[in-house]
Amino acid sequence: MADTQRDTLPTGSRFAPFLGRGIHEGQPAQPTARRARCQVRAAASPPALPFRVGHGFDLHRLEPDRQLIIGGVTIPHDRGCDAHSDGDVLMHCIVDAILGALSLPDIGQLFPDNDPKWKGAASSVFMKEAIKRMREAGYSLGNLDATVILQRPKLSPHKEAIKAILCELLEAHPSCINIKAKTHEKVDSLGENRSVACHTVVLLLKDS
Numbered sequence: 001m002a003d004t005q006r007d008t009l010p011t012g013s014r015f016a017p018f019l020g021r022g023i024h025e026g027q028p029a030q031p032t033a034r035r036a037r038c039q040v041r042a043a044a045s046p047p048a049l050p051f052r053v054g055h056g057f058d059l060h061r062l063e064p065d066r067q068l069i070i071g072g073v074t075i076p077h078d079r080g081c082d083a084h085s086d087g088d089v090l091m092h093c094i095v096d097a098i099l100g101a102l103s104l105p106d107i108g109q110l111f112p113d114n115d116p117k118w119k120g121a122a123s124s125v126f127m128k129e130a131i132k133r134m135r136e137a138g139y140s141l142g143n144l145d146a147t148v149i150l151q152r153p154k155l156s157p158h159k160e161a162i163k164a165i166l167c168e169l170l171e172a173h174p175s176c177i178n179i180k181a182k183t184h185e186k187v188d189s190l191g192e193n194r195s196v197a198c199h200t201v202v203l204l205l206k207d208s
């Protein structure tokens with residue numbers, strides 16, 4: 001924050017708690033003091049934000065003799081994701097975006113890949129848990145925009161099937177879910193058919 005902005009903020013501003021002594025005055029706070037102040041803030045009621053934004057990212061190696069599952073759809077290909085679960089890069093990414101929007105632990109913390117319970121698990125299980133936590137927090141999906149990055153095969157023939165599965169899981173209108181696919185211009189592991197990645201952004205709306 002620029003000095004001019006800081007200096008003009010009223011003391012009653014919502015930013016006031018963050019403008020106390022410390023880095024904003026050019027004097028680095030002691031880590032213990034900073035943590036103590038953070039704990040004081042955490043003890044207060046969290047703000048009931050009307051919107052929350054979350055971002056998810058995921059990447060998996062592609063290996064022969066594995067199924068390629070994206071958005072709950074099994075896609076014919078010469079290789080699939082190497083993963084502890086079914087390796088659904090899109091669902092993992094959406095789960096992390098939802099959990100991120102809610103400031104909850106990420107997918108790796110909730111479903112550790114060294115837990116035999118999740119070996120070969122369908123990623124819809126993770127989706128259902130993230131959606132349950134979203135509902136418990138009092139939020140619904142506003143919209144979702146995802147970009148899957150893979151050199152091949154083409155995702156377009158499968159987009160509608162993927163969208164139908166996501167709409168059902170999220171109880172969302174189709175216009176609120178957008179799935180895009182891009183190649184990686186034959187560059188790096190993504191472009192050489194050795195990996196698949198995904199980015200997702202979600203907007204959650206507070207239930208009225």
Ligand SMILES: [Zn+2]
Pocket residue numbers: 058059060083087088089092093
């Ligand atoms: Zn994953």
